[in-house]
Amino acid sequence: MSVSTVAADQSVCAPLPVLGRDVTVPLVIGGEVTYAALDYAASAPALQRVWDDVAAYAPYYGSVHRGAGYLSQLSTDLFENARRTVAEFLDCRADDQVVFTRSTTDSLNLLAAALPDDCQVFVFETEHHASLLPWRDARVTYLDAPRSHREAVETLERALADREPYGPALVCVTGASNVTGELWPVRELATAAHAHGARIVLDAAQLAPHHPVSVRDLDVDWVAFSGHKLYAPFGSGVLAGRSDWLREAEPYLAGGGASRKVSRRTDGGVDVEWHDSAARHEAGSPNVIGAYSIASACKALTEAGFDTLVAREQYLVEKVRAGLAEVPQVRVLSLFGDDAPRVGVISFVVDGWNSSHFAAALSAEYGIGVRDGLFCAHPLVRTLLGSDPQTQGECGAPEAAPGEKSLNAIRVSFGAGTPDEHVERFVRAVRELVTDGAKWNYRTEDGRCVPDTSA
DSSP states (O other): OOHHHHHTTOOSOOOOOBTTTTOEEEOTTSSEEEOEEOBTTTOOOOBHHHHHHHHHHGGGOOOSSSOOSHHHHHHHHHHHHHHHHHHHHTTOOTTOEEEEESSHHHHHHHHHHTOOTTOEEEEETTSOHHHHSSOTTSEEEEEOOOSSHHHHHHHHHHHHHTOSSOOOEEEEEESBOTTTOBBOOHHHHHHHHHHTTOEEEEEOTTTTTTSOOOHHHHTOSEEEEEGGGTTOOSSOEEEEEOSHHHHHSOOSSOSTTTEEEEEEOTTSOEEEEEOSSGGGGOOSSOOHHHHHHHHHHHHHHHHHOHHHHHHHHHHHHHHHHHHHHTOTTEEEOOSSOTTSOBOSEEEEEETTOOHHHHHHHHHHHHOEEOEEEOTTOHHHHHHHTTSOTTOOOOSSOOSOOTTSOOSOEEEEEOOTTOOHHHHHHHHHHHHHHHHHOOSSOEEEETTEEEEOOOO
């Protein structure tokens, strides 16, 4: 497919306004250019709508659940309304809880701390470390990377059928890969999990910003996502789902807000009665602005219409894939094949290039921000690159100089705020770098490839 063919299918939807869209950055070769933020999978820029909503509320910021004053009551209402907005955005069940956390990582660690005794956890090696690593106090079965949706379901079914003893179990799966962008068969995996008496938690960090997520339709027990990938900064996240395990677990943090009643005993000790609502796991002063920003982003995406947003993003996906396909030296990484549905996340390697060197040249010579490395999904990237998935690596760039081979990749990612020009510049830059080489010399500094300005 050529870029011109893709252009004929362009959606009429314009990108949503985001902060930073007019920021200019200097180029090492001289001059300045508008920054092309193509690292949405790490942190998406804030929607202008979110920023405006937060700015309007900021003068009225007050203590939540702890004050009789007007600002405290206003902030409390705003915080609890944000919880309801998120529940609506996720199409939660009536008795589900929405717990505000710091991030997807925090959400999944919270759920890990709430697992019943002797719970078994099943997780594919393809997961981001946020969902691969939190289960330290459980019995964990790591499943090999599948090469199709069908294989994923069959692999899980076999693992669940073989488990002994038959007790509580949890399956953790991503909705969209943070490496390949490919969508996973969440509904089918949930059916398999429930058929074998297991529950399932969905890591929606890369799915929620790009597609609607319905707890009911997907039939998942919990869903976790991060505000900073949903166009909402300020360090907040969500864990939403069934209340029983959360209600029966010890509070994630012990302190004010989580406790309903505290009293001294005659022996000098302390008796505590904990809340059984979401507050049980939200001790301390909550991140009100973070929660409000997530709710604002949820409203903005819903009002924009996911059908329209998905259509435009798919236009950009095909534009990037078509452009990369015209460069023989580029290999796009994939688990499920070219026809697999995916969001705006694409990882690739370039023959003859160290990935850190390539990413540095995109930034320094074209003003394009991408990610290089193993993307905090080391086993998956190692598998896709054909190396030993058990080989250790760092989340950032490896210790490799320009021109040296490295076992890492380059990731370009985009979303609702990405203009056409950014992906067009990216495709052109890839073609020029492969054909003509970098225009500047680079060196390794503190593990990263950077322009050599010593001359």
